[in-house]
Amino acid sequence: MKIAFLTPEYPHERIGHSGGIGTSIQHLAQALHTLGHEVILLIYGQNEDAQFKDQGLQFYKIKNPKLKGLSWFLTRKKIQKLINSLHKAGKLDIVEAPDWTGIASFINVNCPIVIRENGSDTYFCHLDQRPVKAINRFHEKQALKQVDGIIAVSQFTGDLTNTLFNLNRPFTVIPNAITLDAFKPSNLNLDTTTKTILYFGTLIRKKGLLELPYVFNIVNQIHPEATLLLVGKDSPDIKTESQSTWALMQPLFSETALRKVNYIGAVPYAKMREQIEAASVCVFPTFAEALPVSWLEAMALEKPIVASSVGWAKEVIDDGENGFLVHPTAHQEYADNIIKLFEDQRLSETFSKAARQKVVQRFSSKIVAQQSVDFYTQFIKP
Structure with a gap:
């Protein structure tokens, strides 16, 4: 099968910054290639039109045309032309697009196109309790109405998306996944006397970063030797119009707790596992996700997790079995669970082993790649 992914991001040095959508596509694309399928990455919003091949995957960088008021239309027609030419040449059978900003709207192609719901702008604005841009909502709904099929990465995301857009479209739940071989614990003899709390991801309000200082303040009172490590790109805050979420966080820490916080910014994706393992x-403590790859990475590396209890969470973590789920605003309970894992090494190890086993059974990229192929097959004419 020849599968193309239409995406605004992908974790590659020639592409630029990538977030959760790009990372989830990377794991899936590599697994599909391993299964013997041909994979094309159609990456829009780039600084040039170019194509190259790497690790068996074919990349097309797409530069968006710039014309005030018509850029959205011209970009979609440019993508449409490329897809149709590749399909005519026998280079692709099906296209998968994200729901984010409805890029698939008004793209009329001669092959099937499906959407994988990793969370639209409308979805995230709803969870973050802020207004969505009308143009984004319009395109997202149009795309969901016109595509051939829909995958949702969690039941929660599929159900809420249908509700928000007043749709009743059927969808198939296929979760995000990770490549297990890339996240195999190295079994380093780590110093169990150290107490390092790690958050990795974008520093942004919707990820619960403005709740985390209150949690760490409580932990710091009980375990003043504990440290908090923050890894990820800083971002502006829409609500306060601050240019830095990190700047908003700092005054929320107590004076003694702040001295134990280390923010190192973003690190290359290839280096992230070192931070997780340590x-x-x-x-x-996030308020808004669909099915986060970061959780799967930490679980696969056998790290105990205290995560948000919102929405999708129970589809990833079984509370009290392979992690703890707590609402981000329940600061005392959140801190208590971190302290519990610090002080009970046996519980920490039990959670760690169970977490990896959950990923092996449910979120392996090999399993999810085959589920995706089975889904695609129903739309491809023999």
Whole structure:
């Protein structure tokens, strides 16, 4: 099968910054290639039109045409022309697009096109309790109405998306996944006396970063030796119009707790696993996700997790079995669970082993790649 992914991002040195969508596509694309399928990456919003091949995957960089008021239309027609030419040449059978900003709207192609719901702008604005741009909502709904099929990365995301757009479109739940071989614990003899709390991801309000200082302040009172490591790109805050979420966070820490916080910014994706493996506990106090790859990475590397209890969370973590789920605003409970993992090494190890086993059984890229192929097959004419 010849599968193309239409995406605004992908973690590659020639592409630029990538977030969760790009990372999830990378794991899936590599697994599909391993299964013997041909994979094309159609990456829009680039600084040039170019194509190259790497690790068996074919890349097309697409530069968006710039014309005030018509850029959205011209970009879609440019993508449409490329897809149709590749399909005519026998180079692709099906295209998968994200729901983000409805890039698939008004793209009329001669092959099937499906959407994988990793969370639209409308979806995230709803969870973040802020207004969505009308143009984004319009395109996202139009795209969902016109595509051939829909995958949702979680039942929660599929159900909420249908509700928000007043749709009743059927969808198939296929979760995000990771490549297990790339996240195999190295079994380093880490110093279990150190107490390092790790958050990795974008520093932004919707990820619960303005709740984390209150949690760490409580932990710091009980375990003043504990450290909090923050890894990820800083971002502006829409609500306050501050240019830095990190700047908003700092005054929220107590004076003594702040001295134990280390923010190192973003690190290359290839280096991230080193930070995860060195951590004692990983925390994800987020308000808005679909099915986060970062959680799967930490679980696969056998790290105990205290994560958000919102929406999608129970589809990833079984509370009290392979991690703890707590609402981000329940600061005392959140801190208590981190402290519990610090002080009970046996519980920490039990969670760690169970977490990796959950990923092996449910979120392996090999399993998810085959589920995706089975889904694509129903739309491809023999």
